[in-house]
Amino acid sequence: MKKAIFAIAILISFISCDETKKVIDVAGSVQLSGTYTITKLDETTVGAKAGITMTFAAIDKSVRGNTGCNSFFGSYNNDLYALTFSEIAMTEKACPAGNIMQNEIKFANALNNTGSYNLQDNVLTLYSKTDRSVLLTAKKDTKEAQ
Numbered sequence: 199m200k201k202a203i204f205a206i207a208i209l210i211s212f213i214s215c216d217e218t219k220k221v222i223d224v225a226g227s228v229q230l231s232g233t234y235t236i237t238k239l240d241e242t243t244v245g246a247k248a249g250i251t252m253t254f255a256a257i258d259k260s261v262r263g264n265t266g267c268n269s270f271f272g273s274y275n276n277d278l279y280a281l282t283f284s285e286i287a288m289t290e291k292a293c294p295a296g297n298i299m300q301n302e303i304k305f306a307n308a309l310n311n312t313g314s315y316n317l318q319d320n321v322l323t324l325y326s327k328t329d330r331s332v333l334l335t336a337k338k339d340t341k342e343a344q
Contacts (some may be wrong), residue, residue, distance in 0.1 A: 230276065230315075231256040233263075234322050234336035239304040248297075250305055252336065261286075265302040267293035272309075281315040281324065308333035 236250035237243065244250060244266075252263035254274065261283060262271040272286035286309055293299055313327025320338040325331065 228256045229317060230254045230274075230281075230322075233339040235339060236305065236334055236336045238332075238335040239301055239308065240333065242301075242304070244301055248301060250301060265305050266298050267291055267302060270306075270309075276315075279314050279316070281312055282327075283309045283312060286310070305334070 231254050233251060233253040235246055236248070236252070237246075239250075249264055249266045252261055254261050259273050259275065260271065261274045263269070265288065268289040268291050270286060270288040272283055274281060274283050276282075286306070288306065293302065308324055311326050311328070311333060312324045314325045314330070316323045316325070317338075320340055322336045322338060324333045324335075326333055
């Protein structure tokens with residue numbers, strides 16, 4: 199009888215841990231929800247005029263935005279502080295050469311290489327999955343929440 203009670207207690211703790219993790223993951227998605235303007239790609243500062251944005255939607259874990267020339271969309275998965283993007287697709291407009299294309303390439307590489315994130319004081323930072331270097335920094339648009 200004691201073994202059965204012990205087994206049930208262990209089972210309940212595993213189930214409750216799994217439920218706690220689900221709640222934390224949902225909370226992370228909700229916290230991430232919103233539109234961000236990219237302010238930095240790698241070490242390069244990009245201004246708001248560059249028009250590089252991304253919007254997270256917690257309901258379906260989708261991400262979409264603009265690279266400054268092309269639009270993109272896809273999905274994301276977060277698990278505590280881990281963050282990955284998948285099924286990213288991008289339009290293929292002919293963009294002017296120069297910084298716009300360089301920024302677009304850096305942005306696409308950042309999405310492909312993201313492994314974790316931090317969101318503090320409405321500033322989102324994406325980190326590399328290999329060496330935790332900063333891939334991009336973005337400022338959350340707080341006007342839409344009002």
